[in-house]
Amino acid sequence: MIKSILTQNEQTAPNAREMEILHRHFPQCFTNEGAFDIERFKAQIQESVNITHEGYDLNFLGRNYAKLLSSIDTTTVIVPDKEHNALPENTTSENIYISGDNLDGLKHLLKSYAGEVKCIYIDPPYNTGTDGFVYNDRFTFTAEELSAKLSIGEEQAAKILDLTRRGSASHSAWLTFMACRLQLARDLLTDDGVIFISIDDNEQANLKLLCDSIFGEENYVSNIVWKGKGGGADNKYLMQSFEFVLMCAKNKDSFVIGEEKKENEVFPKFDEVKKRKYKTQLARKWGANSKRSDRPNLYFSVTAPDGREVFPMLSATEEGCWRWGQKKMNEEIRNGNVEFVLNENEEWVVYQKIYEPLEGEYNTRKYSNILEDVGNTAQGTKEVKELFGGNKLFDFPKPVSLIFRLVQIAALKDDDIIIDFFSGSATTAQAVMQLNAEDGGSRRYIMVQLPEETPENSEARWAGYNTIDQIGQERIRRATAKIKAETGADIDYGFKHYTLAEPDANTLDQLENFDPNAIFADETVLEKFGKSTILETWLVRDGYGFGASANEVKLDNYTAYHYDKHLYLIDVEFTEKDLAKLIDRYNADAAFCPENIVIFGYSFTFTQTEMLRKNTIVLRDGDKNLKINIDVRY
Numbered sequence: 001m002i003k004s005i006l007t008q009n010e011q012t013a014p015n016a017r018e019m020e021i022l023h024r025h026f027p028q029c030f031t032n033e034g035a036f037d038i039e040r041f042k043a044q045i046q047e048s049v050n051i052t053h054e055g056y057d058l059n060f061l062g063r064n065y066a067k068l069l070s071s072i073d074t075t076t077v078i079v080p081d082k083e084h085n086a087l088p089e090n091t092t093s094e095n096i097y098i099s100g101d102n103l104d105g106l107k108h109l110l111k112s113y114a115g116e117v118k119c120i121y122i123d124p125p126y127n128t129g130t131d132g133f134v135y136n137d138r139f140t141f142t143a144e145e146l147s148a149k150l151s152i153g154e155e156q157a158a159k160i161l162d163l164t165r166r167g168s169a170s171h172s173a174w175l176t177f178m179a180c181r182l183q184l185a186r187d188l189l190t191d192d193g194v195i196f197i198s199i200d201d202n203e204q205a206n207l208k209l210l211c212d213s214i215f216g217e218e219n220y221v222s223n224i225v226w227k228g229k230g231g232g233a234d235n236k237y238l239m240q241s242f243e244f245v246l247m248c249a250k251n252k253d254s255f256v257i258g259e260e261k262k263e264n265e266v267f268p269k270f271d272e273v274k275k276r277k278y279k280t281q282l283a284r285k286w287g288a289n290s291k292r293s294d295r296p297n298l299y300f301s302v303t304a305p306d307g308r309e310v311f312p313m314l315s316a317t318e319e320g321c322w323r324w325g326q327k328k329m330n331e332e333i334r335n336g337n338v339e340f341v342l343n344e345n346e347e348w349v350v351y352q353k354i355y356e357p358l359e360g361e362y363n364t365r366k367y368s369n370i371l372e373d374v375g376n377t378a379q380g381t382k383e384v385k386e387l388f389g390g391n392k393l394f395d396f397p398k399p400v401s402l403i404f405r406l407v408q409i410a411a412l413k414d415d416d417i418i419i420d421f422f423s424g425s426a427t428t429a430q431a432v433m434q435l436n437a438e439d440g441g442s443r444r445y446i447m448v449q450l451p452e453e454t455p456e457n458s459e460a461r462w463a464g465y466n467t468i469d470q471i472g473q474e475r476i477r478r479a480t481a482k483i484k485a486e487t488g489a490d491i492d493y494g495f496k497h498y499t500l501a502e503p504d505a506n507t508l509d510q511l512e513n514f515d516p517n518a519i520f521a522d523e524t525v526l527e528k529f530g531k532s533t534i535l536e537t538w539l540v541r542d543g544y545g546f547g548a549s550a551n552e553v554k555l556d557n558y559t560a561y562h563y564d565k566h567l568y569l570i571d572v573e574f575t576e577k578d579l580a581k582l583i584d585r586y587n588a589d590a591a592f593c594p595e596n597i598v599i600f601g602y603s604f605t606f607t608q609t610e611m612l613r614k615n616t617i618v619l620r621d622g623d624k625n626l627k628i629n630i631d632v633r634y
Contacts, residue, residue, distance in 0.1 A: 002503055003511040003634035005073045014068035014150055017183070058209040062176030064150045065160045069139070069180040074104040074500075077529060078536045078546070081497035085547075089480075093494030095429070096446040096546045097476070099469040100500025102421040105448040106184040108500070108537075109419070112545040113446075117188040118416035120195040121406055121428055123398055127174040128202050134167035135177045138502075174203060175210055181421070182214050188419065189250035194221070196406050197246045198228075198398065204244050211248050221247040221255070226371040226402065245371075245406065258411035259364035267356040273336055280339055280351035283329075284312040284320050292319035300326050302333065304340050304348040312350075323352065367409050375399035384425055387478040393460040393471050394425040403431035407443075414441045423447035426472035429495070430479040437489035444492070446546075447472060451499075473497065496547045498536070503528075511634065517606045521572050525602035531570050534600060535561055538633070542566050542598075553592075555581035567594040569612075572603040579615055586619055586626065593624055601634040 013019070022041070023030060029041040084090060098105045125133035141149070146157040163173050185195060195215075199207050204223070212220060228243040249255035267277035284290070285298070291314065292299040298321035301309035314320040322329055332338050332352070339351045357363055380397035412418060412435075420428035432445045451467040454460040465471045473495075480493040503511070507528055514522060526534070539548040542563075550561040550568065556577035561568040585592050597616065599609060609632060616628040 009072040012072045016071040060175045061172040066176045066179035070183040074107040076104045076500040079499045079533045080536050085496045090494035094444045095495035097495045097497045098448045099451045102448045104500045119410040119418040122422045123198040126200050135173035137164045192254040193250045200243045215248040219249045219252045222369045224369050258408045262363045277356040278353045283350040283352045295321040298322045310348045374401040374405045397425040398427045400431045417444045419446045421448040423449040426475045429476045436491040437487040522602045566596045568598045570600045596629045598631045601632045
């Protein structure tokens with residue numbers, strides 16, 4: 001457990017995650033000693049990929065340090081809020097709220113949700129100098145240790161440590177803070193997933209380059225402009241009326257963007273054959289890629305009603321291209337979906353017919369990259385105040401309508417997951433519930449929020465909210481009541497709550513000094529963590545997700561916990577009688593086949609562990625032919 005992670009972290013290199021991915025997908029590029037051979041790798045990709053070198057790169061103090069931070073595992077444990085999670089509205093809920101550092105939260109989430117998240121929205125600190133952002137981390141590397149891990153000089157290592165410990169708000173500090181989180185966030189996304197990041201002018205350019213380096217420049221979608229401010233004259237030069245939402249796909253070739261429903265369309269013409277209203281648009285392309293040279297395969301002639309050949313001309317002298325290829329064009333003409341019209345010069349103009357949608361259908365159009373109709377932070381503030389009886393508990397919250405629109409652009413479907421790991425006042429959670437209430441969907445949210453203290457003498461503190469995450473959770477409860485009253489929709493209104501806890505120094509010392517070969521188990525370690533915390537942390541680690549409910553397995557006087565392929569032994573006093581009952585359960589219950597027995601090492605002596613290891617070998621010779629893996633965790 002924690003001790004094993006600490007040992008592993010000491011040996012982790014900054015590129016460990018990248019090397020693991022390469023090893024998984026390109027094992028032939030590693031020597032028998034485990035070293036990566038770059039020449040073998042080049043040979044593998046040379047035939048299908050042109051290796052090019054961009055003319056620029058984003059370099060900043062702390063770049064490799066950020067890679068190191070994303071590679072080392074978290075030593076926090078997951079503490080379930082048992083009282084809250086047991087409430088009727090929460091027991092079966094698939095929504096998750098995590099109180100803790102989002103760097104730790106992302107590392108836990110990756111163990112269970114890697115490649116499963118369709119959309120991420122975050123509203124990180126803007127590093128304006130007035131938003132309170134300073135970078136401090138809790139890692140305790142010495143300059144000598146960091147120098148060895150990053151293969152840099154001790155002087156440079158000392159500069160990085162100074163950057164991370166003195167409360168810096170420099171561009172490098174902000175980029176270091178963001179880089180390690182975005183590297184982890186990318187791995188959470190589905191192949192057709194997308195991330196939205198709110199930002200303003202101060203770090204927008206740096207964020208774009210950072211995202212290019214993490215998601216790939218080819219996966220950049222747009223820098224959406226949002227009229228997020230009221231246009232106050234708080235800048236020396238120009239009123240700052242706009243912010244941005246940077247949008248990147250995990251794989252743009254797989255990502256399918258949502259489109260906006262067209263409202264109040266007019267269809268002035270009538271097709272006598274099909275008995276449907278329609279309107280027309282040019283069958284020739286216009287705007288970008290409309291020249292013959294842009295799409296030469298789309299330049300060809302079609303035959304007009306009088307037998308003349310018609311070409312897609314942009315002007316009398318400039319050649320253009322059709323909207324479709326020749327096969328598709330001929331098919332549309334045969335089906336009566338193309339209209340030929342003589343203009344004032346007696347020249348044929350070719351139009352595409354766009355029919356009025358049938359009942360239950362609708363036409364769509366692309367969303368704009370300028371968002372002027374989704375409210376601003378003033379509206380976001382009003383929404384929070386209305387939920388909390390007029391109290392202004394949170395500065396500059398995003399409006400629900402902004403997140404609602406981004407979710408529509410992301411084309412979130414039923415059962416998709418959205419994560420916001422700078423959750424703040426939990427606008428994202430409210431937006432997801434509202435969308436589900438409108439269309440009956442079951443989209444799920446995961447919120448992560450640092451339990452940052454509210455300012456002293458603030459309205460939030462006077463109202464009894466000591467930390468930001470308390471505001472976020474209460475907002476979800478109040479938004480639930482509002483949406484339920486207004487819509488009556490039968491959706492998932494609950495959420496499960498977890499806190500990420502770092503063991504204190506005394507506990508870490510106790511773990512470090514524990515002797516696995518001791519004659520007696522150490523019951524105090526189990527008491528410090530608690531059985532529910534250990535079980536929850538392990539279930540997430542083993543890929544079962546937050547809130548997975550393990551089944552109790554009664555042996556003799558011992559209770560184990562079973563979920564899918566894992567059986568967890570956490571308590572002390574596991575006896576030979578319990579072992580006999582366990583073997584009997586394997587042999588008698590056809591559905592009981594956990595291949596991994598996970599032991600809380602502090603609760604077991606060396607003798608007990610060996611007893612279990614030796615006696616489960618007999619299961620190989622049984623009807624199930626099981627090879628049991630004994631996994632001792634410290």
